[in-house]
Amino acid sequence: MVVIKACMNGSYPRSKAVARLYSRLSSGKLSIEDFEEGIRNHTKKFFELLKNSGVRLFTDGMLRWDDIFNPLIRYVNGVKINGLVRFFDNNFFFRAPKVVGKLDISDNPIPKWFNVSISIAKRVFGDDFILKQVIPGPFTLAMNSINQYYSNLHELIHDWRVNVLEPLIKSLVSVGLSVIEVHEPSLVWGNVSSEVLRYGVKEVSELIKFCKHLGVDIWLLTYFRSLTNLNGLVSDLVDAILGIDFFSKDLKRPYVFMEEYGIKRVMLGLIDSRNTLMEKASMIRRVVSRVLDAGVNEVYVGNNAPMDFIPEVIAAKKIRKLGRVVNKLLSSLLGD
């Protein structure tokens, strides 16, 4: 049985109206209740866009997140929030976690937010949807931390996983999480020794096992550079749905790669979150068809990276196109 679905990954551009909610809250012009209502309304609007586009597998658009790290890192003991750091090669910045003590997650509102999003999704979609929660992966967290506490990177990666991410996932499961979307751009970014990378992959594979044990499906999204760079190491990750950025310049022989490693489940990043140009339906159809030929039987088609990098009007247009193209593709395949 072949599965082909459209999906929306990571963040949807935070509109200026949402930004205004934050600024009015911080200046005391808005009560927390009115702020929450505002966020709920914007989340609902986003879900309606997805529903009308035929996309039923999605995140909550991360409207409450400044980037993939914040606010999570604000709820971690042992972390101070440092200066602005560029997010890979984008004109987009995040406040970096400065690790000054042993990492340990504290009380945080992320499960509550998930719960709120799931109830909004139920109102919009009924039961026919899957809501993913986004978290940064342990390797990406470690590689983007300013480490002033751990004596080596191994311990840092390990503690991000064991003391922060796994307890967080557990608490999300208790409020109904079934799919977690782990962002790991650092796994493919390079600039790291092969020894550290090997250890990073091992830690991520432990996270995959942990999720499997909890009955949570895990998506492992890599972007900006190609997953094909991981070569031999990828076999430790194939239990996750692997995200491949089809717009990364270094993508090499993706179909051979999928065949070679017996990859059965992939998220094809065929909607470019870093350019305003609209994707051609023919390109999407061609890639999906080649991926199916390579033996993949679960194919998700979505945006290659968080959508913060394009204007909202373009993101909405791309989501509509995504739904249209994938659903057309699906019905043509079912018709065959």
Add this chain to the structure above:
Amino acid sequence: MGLKEIELPVLPTTVIGSYPRPKWLREIIKGYRRGRIKKEYLEEAFNDAVVVVVRDQEEAGIDIPSDGEQRRDEMVEYFAERIGGFKFYGPVRVWGNNYFRKPAVVSRISYRGPIVLNEYLFLRKVSKAKVVKVTITGPYTMADWSFNEYYKSKEELASELAKIVNMEIKKLEEVGALYVQVDEPALTTHPDEMDWAVDIINKAVKGVNIKVGLHVCYSDYRVLKPYFDELKVSQLALEFANRGFRDLEILKGLNKELGFGVIDVHNLRIETPDEVAKAIEKVMNYVRPECLYINPDCGLKLLPRSIAKEKLRVMVEGVKIVRKKLINKGIETIPLRTSTTCP
């Protein structure tokens, strides 16, 4: 006064470019956008704002002020609005709740006439300083921070933009500008593009005989270091306060002036003069004082105006502590250099 005769106090203080707009200017801009204010009143307000922010900088003791980029909403947007070939779809977030209108290149790039010439002429008229600074967004950053829907490659787009920047700088030179800063915050973001990106910047400053600084911030300076010699600019203005003055060792072997960033522009906490002085003394282990300018990390526009001014005042106080020691050693002034090396 000719360029060669201009002397500046040792450790000249300057700004990177932008400065917070006065609240009344923001209201007037809002009114203009809603159709309640006429264009001529807006222009008058811009001029008045420049007078005010130059005054702020001069009161704080800044040696080389800018016009605070009062007329510019954003560094790429402003140029893209004035160069043919761009289109705007909407705002894009840069961090937190800060946005810019990222332009898209949808047709051939064309020079439609001077972009910042009038900014310079007005600034020159209202500032008492011997030297003022004009900032221009560099061709690489403009290309990198635009959506390219038209050119075959980013390199081709950046190369076309370099021609435009070059024309603009030459026009500034013709009317007497002494110091232009090319802003290239995106420069190191794609290390594999550095070779051609540096060529593009050199193309943008080719044949220019005035002082040209290059500002690069929030970047991996290890990527920039191998290109110190190749860059045909007289100064690199770099951000160090935000990173807690880590990475200073990359300055070993720097063959040109350094614009040293000592003020964190994304933090409301005001530094102390002692902190500034200590940072300058630290950097003097790598760069001779005769080759140092002192500035904030980046533009100040995101700070409340009172804090921005106080940060500048404190920066100048910090500089005075170090200057005093240098004057005791007989180092009092430095020339306004145009050469691409600082001997």
